[in-house]
Amino acid sequence: MPNIPENTDEPADHGYDRPSxxxxxxxxxxxxxxxxxxxxxxxxxxxxxxxxxxxxxxxxxxxxxxxxxxxxxxxxxxxxxxxxxDANAIRTQLDIWENGSREETLAMHRIEALRELLIKDDDALTGLLDAYPGADVQHLRTLIRASRKEAQTNAALHAGQDPQRKHYRALFQAIKALNDSTEQK
CATH class of the missing domain: 1.10.60.30 (PSPTO4464-like domains)
Structure with a gap:
């Protein structure tokens, strides 16, 4: 049987000091x-x-x-x-551009979900006003009421007719403006 020295003081890289x-x-x-x-x-x-x-x-x-x-x-x-x-600086900037758009998309989805909730549920407005105490209550109520009417009218349309989305979009923009105003503070 060969005699194997048990010297474990040497590094395992066999003396190489640069990448493979x-x-x-x-x-x-x-x-x-x-x-x-x-x-x-x-x-x-x-x-x-x-x-x-x-x-x-x-x-x-x-x-x-x-x-x-x-x-x-x-x-x-x-x-x-x-x-x-400077590859790290380039990667960092590309990552910011890529992930920034993901965050914006998620924010838009949250606003859309809140809009749908406001149209379906009367109590949702109370929750929204708690989150945004400076919101114009009368304007939001008017937009919600108009969006509900618009949804009812659109539900009665025949195939091939274009649905109206004016108040639906206006409600989205109002919620987005509330969201943007709190982010700037």
């Missing part, structure tokens, strides 16, 4: 994917990012490229230039 080839390749591919996201952005959004002039021009060139192979090569070049860019 596999890790370098993963990092490179990650930067290329980030470069692809940059190519899909509008010019206005690109200008808001911390890009060097050469990287900005390379991305704009990729956006103008129509051939498949040319685009592939240009994206590789963008990925190469990304090695010298």
């Amino acid at each position: 080839k596999s890790q370098i390749k993963r990092d490179m591919l990650e930067l290329q994917d980030l470069g692809k996201k940059l190519v899909e952005l509008s010019t206005d959004r690109l200008k808001q990012l911390p890009l060097s002039e050469s990287l900005y021009e390379a991305v704009r060139q990729a956006q103008r490229t129509t051939s498949r192979e040319g685009l592939r090569r240009q994206i590789h070049y963008v990925g190469k230039l990304m090695r010298h860019a």
Whole structure:
């Protein structure tokens, strides 16, 4: 049986002090994917990012490229230039743009659900007024009443007739204005 020393003081990486080839390749591919996201952005959004002039021009060139192979090569070049860019700052800004729209969508869904509740339930207005004490009660009651009438009229329409949505939309805008006014404070 061979004699195996039990020296566990040495690190398990066998003396390597830099990333493996596999890790370098993963990092490179990650930067290329980030470069692809940059190519899909509008010019206005690109200008808001911390890009060097050469990287900005390379991305704009990729956006103008129509051939498949040319685009592939240009994206590789963008990925190469990304090695010298502040990738974390770019990722952070892209994440803010992406998640910001999700938050706005969720807020719109909450407003829509509240509108439906106000139209169906008289007690919902009391809850809304508790949440927004400065709200114009008379205006909201008028909009709710008009939206209910509009819903009844729309329910009686024949197939092919367009439903009216004027008061329905006005109620949504009133709730949205209440929501926006509290967010600004």
